[in-house]
Every structure is written in structure tokens, then in C-alpha cells.
Amino acid sequence: VQLVESGGGLVxxxxxxxxxxxxxxxxxSTLGLSWVRQAPGKGLEWVSSIANDGTTYYADSVKGxxxxxRDNSKNTLYVQMNSLRAExxxxxxxxxxxxxxxxxxxxxxxxxxTVSS
Amino acid sequence: xxxxxQSPAFQSVTPKETVTITCRASQNIGSAxxxxxxxxxxxxxxxxxxxxxxxxGVPSRFSGSGSGTVFTLTISSLEAExxxxxxxxxxxxxxxxxxxxxxxxxxx
Numbered sequence: 001v002q003l004v005e006s007g008g009g010l011v012x013x014x015x016x017x018x019x020x021x022x023x024x025x026x027x028x029s030t031l032g033l034s035w036v037r038q039a040p041g042k043g044l045e046w047v048s049s050i051a052n053d054g055t056t057y058y059a060d061s062v063k064g065x066x067x068x069x070r071d072n073s074k075n076t077l078y079v080q081m082n083s084l085r086a087e088x089x090x091x092x093x094x095x096x097x098x099x100x101x102x103x104x105x106x107x108x109x110x111x112x113x114t115v116s117s
Numbered sequence: 118x119x120x121x122x123q124s125p126a127f128q129s130v131t132p133k134e135t136v137t138i139t140c141r142a143s144q145n146i147g148s149a150x151x152x153x154x155x156x157x158x159x160x161x162x163x164x165x166x167x168x169x170x171x172x173x174g175v176p177s178r179f180s181g182s183g184s185g186t187v188f189t190l191t192i193s194s195l196e197a198e199x200x201x202x203x204x205x206x207x208x209x210x211x212x213x214x215x216x217x218x219x220x221x222x223x224x225x
Contacts, residue, residue: 036161043219044153044161044204059213093160102208103151103167107160 001025001106003094008111015084015115021077021094021108029072032100035079037090038110047092048079051100062088084115119143121205123217131225134195138220140188140205149209152181152190156201164203165190192222200224 007019021033034049048068049057056068067080077094091110098105120143130136140150152165163172165181168188178193192199205217 043202044155044206044216046206046214046216049214057213101210101214102149103163103206104153104161105163107162109160 001096003096003106003108005092005094005108005111008092008113010114010116011084012117013085013115016080016082017084017113019079019081019092019094019111019113023075023077023094023096026096026098028070028075032097033068033070033077034095034097034104035068035077036093036095036104036107037088038093039087039090042090045090049097049101050077081113084113086115089113089115118212119146119207119209119215121207121215121217123203123205123220125220126218127221127223129223129225130195132195132197135191135193136195136222138190138192138203138205138222140183140190140217142186142188142207142209144209144211145185146207146209146211148184149207150181150183150188151206151208152179153204153206154199154201155204161204195224197224 002024004022032051035047050068065083069078093110094108095104096106122141124139148168153161154164155161169181180191203220208214
């Protein structure tokens with residue numbers, strides 16, 4: 001299993017960014033996928049998950065601002081992040097769960113998003 | 118929402134010691150509790166699933182126990198490579214998933 005995130009960078013408060021996660025090594029369309037983030041020097045925070053049927057879930061801290069999606073034809077997971085705030089600054093990890101709504105089995109290396117003026 | 122509280126937040130131990138990290142849930146989460154290890158500048162790694170079930174490739178000195186609201190991760194015969202942050206994570210379905218705040222383990 002390989003998960004490679006991209007799209008991180010520096011963005012101003014109120015701005016937008018889209019992260020991508022290219023996946024390989026498993027049958028992408030059959031598994032649930034998630035984003036987990038980690039602010040600098042802080043702990044892990046579950047952000048969002050998308051089931052294999054496209055059902056989505058969001059943490060209260062990002063609901064209404066972030067949108068998770070998947071393209072099964074490209075084996076790619078996305079998260080569109082709008083109205084970004086300083087507190088969204090974090091490393092964002094793409095994660096796959098081999099069993100839905102269960103442990104997070106495989107993690108990408110993460111991509112850093114910095115929200116600052 | 119389920120709140121997971123880990124203790125201690127930090128612990129400094131010597132090699133060959135045994136350490137226990139506790140994770141307390143704000144509600145009964147049954148056995149939907151998993152443990153992760155995160156070494157500096159690395160992605161988290163799954164250590165234990167469903168309270169006590171082992172993960173292939175993880176040393177047998179890592180073990181888990183508990184049920185309901187109190188869970189423990191025990192690391193026996195600590196080695197220098199066990200220096201890391203440890204997180205519990207619940208997927209009970211009572212609200213959304215959540216992590217504990219983490220326990221940083223320092224090996225003297």
C-alpha cells in the first residue's frame with residue numbers, strides 16, 4: 001500500500017487549497033479513506049472520512065469549509081479546503097482503513113499546510 | 118462525542134523497564150479502541166487494534182487490554198527504539214472518531 005499526498009503549501013487566511021492523495025497497492029474503490037491532521041508539535045486530529053459508497057463525514061472544526069471526495073478511476077483522494085484559518089495549519093495525512101469505521105491501517109507521509117499572512 | 122483522555126502525558130523511562138499508558142473514554146466504547154505509535158518525523162503506525170489484537174510486524178512486547186471506558190497499552194522490556202508518542206483512537210460509532218491527546222515516551 002502506498003499513499004502519496006500532494007498540494008500542501010502556504011496560503012493566506014481565508015484562502016483555499018486542494019490536497020490530493022494518490023493511492024496504490026490495494027483496490028481503491030472498495031475501501032474507506034480519511035484525512036487526519038497534526039498541528040505543529042500537537043497531537044493527531046481526525047478530520048474527515050469518505051466511505052466506498054461516497055458517504056462523507058467531517059469533524060465539527062472543518063464542517064462546512066472542507067469537502068472530501070474520491071475519484072475511483074484515478075485512485076485518488078481529495079480534500080478541498082476553503083475559508084482556511086491559522087488553526088488549520090498542520091501536516092495532513094491521507095489514511096486508508098481496510099475495515100470501514102475502524103482502525104486506520106495505512107498512512108501517507110503527510111503534506112504540510114501553512115495558513116499565514 | 119467521545120473524549121479520550123490519556124495518562125501520563127509524558128513519561129521518562131529506562132531501557133528494559135515496563136511502562137503502561139492509560140486511555141480513558143468519556144463513554145462506554147466497547148472494544149473499538151486502537152493504539153498508534155508515532156516516532157519523530159514519521160507517520161503514525163498502527164500498533165494494536167480492537168484493544169488487544171496484535172498487528173503483523175509489531176514486536177510482542179506491545180500489548181493492550183481493557184474494555185468499556187478504561188484501556189491500557191503496555192510496553193514490556195523497553196528498548197531505545199520505543200521512544201515515540203503513543204495515541205489511542207476510538208471508532209465506536211458514538212459520534213465521530215477521535216484520538217487521545219497523546220503520551221510522549223522518552224527513553225533515558
